[in-house]
Amino acid sequence: xxxxxVLTEHWESYFIGLRNTLFASLMALAGSFALGTVIAVFxxxxxxxxxxxxxxxxxxxxxxPLLLVVYMFFxxxxxxxxxxxxxxxGTLGLMVYTSAFIxxxxxxxxxxxxxxxxxxxxxxxxxxxxxxxxxVLPQAVKIVVPPITNQFLNLVKNSSILGVVAGLxxxxxxxxxxxxxYNTVDTYMFVALFYLILTLPLAYASRLMERRFARSG
Amino acid sequence: xxxxxxxxPDNLRFLMEGLGMTLRLALVAIILSFIIGxxxxxxxxxxxxxxxxxxxxxxxxxxxxxxxxxIFFARFGLPELGIKxxxxxxxxxxxxxxxxxxxxxxxxxxxxxxxxGTIEAARASGLSYMQTLRHIILPIGLRRMVPPIVSQFIxxxxxxxxxxxxxxxxxxxxxxxxxGQDISIVLPTxxxxxxxxxxxxxxxxxxxxxxxxxxx
Numbered sequence: 382x383x384x385x386x387v388l389t390e391h392w393e394s395y396f397i398g399l400r401n402t403l404f405a406s407l408m409a410l411a412g413s414f415a416l417g418t419v420i421a422v423f424x425x426x427x428x429x430x431x432x433x434x435x436x437x438x439x440x441x442x443x444x445x446p447l448l449l450v451v452y453m454f455f456x457x458x459x460x461x462x463x464x465x466x467x468x469x470x471g472t473l474g475l476m477v478y479t480s481a482f483i484x485x486x487x488x489x490x491x492x493x494x495x496x497x498x499x500x501x502x503x504x505x506x507x508x509x510x511x512x513x514x515x516x517v518l519p520q521a522v523k524i525v526v527p528p529i530t531n532q533f534l535n536l537v538k539n540s541s542i543l544g545v546v547a548g549l550x551x552x553x554x555x556x557x558x559x560x561x562x563y564n565t566v567d568t569y570m571f572v573a574l575f576y577l578i579l580t581l582p583l584a585y586a587s588r589l590m591e592r593r594f595a596r597s598g
Numbered sequence: 599x600x601x602x603x604x605x606x607p608d609n610l611r612f613l614m615e616g617l618g619m620t621l622r623l624a625l626v627a628i629i630l631s632f633i634i635g636x637x638x639x640x641x642x643x644x645x646x647x648x649x650x651x652x653x654x655x656x657x658x659x660x661x662x663x664x665x666x667x668x669i670f671f672a673r674f675g676l677p678e679l680g681i682k683x684x685x686x687x688x689x690x691x692x693x694x695x696x697x698x699x700x701x702x703x704x705x706x707x708x709x710x711x712x713x714x715g716t717i718e719a720a721r722a723s724g725l726s727y728m729q730t731l732r733h734i735i736l737p738i739g740l741r742r743m744v745p746p747i748v749s750q751f752i753x754x755x756x757x758x759x760x761x762x763x764x765x766x767x768x769x770x771x772x773x774x775x776x777x778g779q780d781i782s783i784v785l786p787t788x789x790x791x792x793x794x795x796x797x798x799x800x801x802x803x804x805x806x807x808x809x810x811x812x813x814x
Contacts, residue, residue: 444752444799445792446759448770453788456777460599460784534662541664545763552666565675573663573671580662 387567391558398554399575405472405550406537406579412476413536414529417483422513424488435484442481447539450474455546471543471550479536483529490525491517527594530587537579551575604783605790609776613787616772617794623686623768624755627693631754632747634698639705644731653702660699666760668692673764685766689758697754701747708743709735748806752799759795769794 388395423435442450451474458465465473494517502512544552555572559565603609641653660668673688683691712735720730759770773791777784 440800441796444756444796444803446756446770446795448759448762449788449792449795452770453792456784457788460781538662538664541666542760544666545760552664552670555667564678565671566678569667569671569675573667576663576667577659581658584658584662 604786635701
């Protein structure tokens with residue numbers, strides 16, 4: 382049977398862990414959205430150098446493990462004399478890693494806006510940046526929302542990596558509870574439950590949106 | 599930064615052993631997760647009463663949990679339930695179950711993308727439901743699933759690094775030990791390990807792209 386005292390006696394630990402997980406995920410989402418948008422615009426820009434930089438960035442971070450990106454902040458920066466704690470380096474790692482995936486989602490969204498729109502905007506005198514800002518991006522946002530919701534879902538799951546670098550998230554606090562209760566199965570059952578509380582609504586929302594956008598074309 | 603010390607023959611050999619373990623782990627998990635994923639995907643597609651619903655709920659739960667949690671649970675939770683696994687097999691079990699859940703979704707949507715007319719034609723020409731599934735729906739659907747499944751395998755290869763938390767001697771774990779020698783070799787080691795992961799995954803993604811551009 383599941384031992385409920387694991388939860389009732391440690392609910393504070395679970396709550397702090399859940400809050401930090403959510404906090405890290407939200408900050409990483411905001412950061413990776415901003416960074417991802419810049420990279421996506423690089424990738425489709427007419428300037429060859431920017432294109433190459435964007436492509437290199439995306440290919441690099443999509444093909445190395447998230448843990449390694451986090452290590453670059455957690456172990457690599459201290460070697461250069463910049464020491465960050467687990468929470469900050471974990472969140473930065475998540476942000477950089479996720480931005481590559483978000484950049485691809487945004488690029489696909491931008492490419493889905495018909496070419497004629499860009500041409501019309503350019504020929505009516507808007508600059509490239511203005512065209513992006515006022516014509517293409519507002520339309521692309523609609524296409525991009527479902528895949529980005531999916532990325533946020535991945536982000537919440539991936540944020541468990543903070544547990545590896547003592548990042549004070551749900552995994553980390555689960556470890557603390559476990560050290561106190563010696564009841565691994567029940568302790569992590571509740572950790573799993575708290576993750577599901579965050580991820581299942583996101584999964585449901587992204588499916589709903591995908592269906593709705595598919596219908597409206 | 600001390601490249602000479604970081605890339606000493608002993609360190610390199612140790613990292614290569616780690617890479618070997620990573621590749622072995624990935625290969626076994628890829629094979630198992632593909633088989634399990636296909637079976638689960640077909641069960642969900644075929645709408646077997648009760649069973650399909652049950653599989654659907656299980657898949658949904660596993661897909662929405664962090665893999666790290668599953669790996670940890672397989673190594674330290676299962677023994678409390680009487681199942682003792684070595685770090686290698688704990689990682690295999692967790693990776694296979696998690697990636698199988700992901701692959702089952704790919705398989706299901708691939709099968710769903712097979713046009714109704716094709717299926718009706720097969721049934722009308724006298725094939726049974728199982729025959730239609732086996733000879734018509736699966737071959738067409740599977741071909742469409744190849745690109746997303748290869749990207750899932752790339753994810754799997756990256757995810758093997760999470761086995762660090764159960765101290766399995768794979769690439770990231772061995773890199774951790776090498777980096778413990780001295781702070782001056784941290785960056786060179788991280789660079790080398792990133793390059794190794796990148797090389798393997800990039801090769802896989804080129805295969806994926808080639809398959810994608812092939813007309814089906």
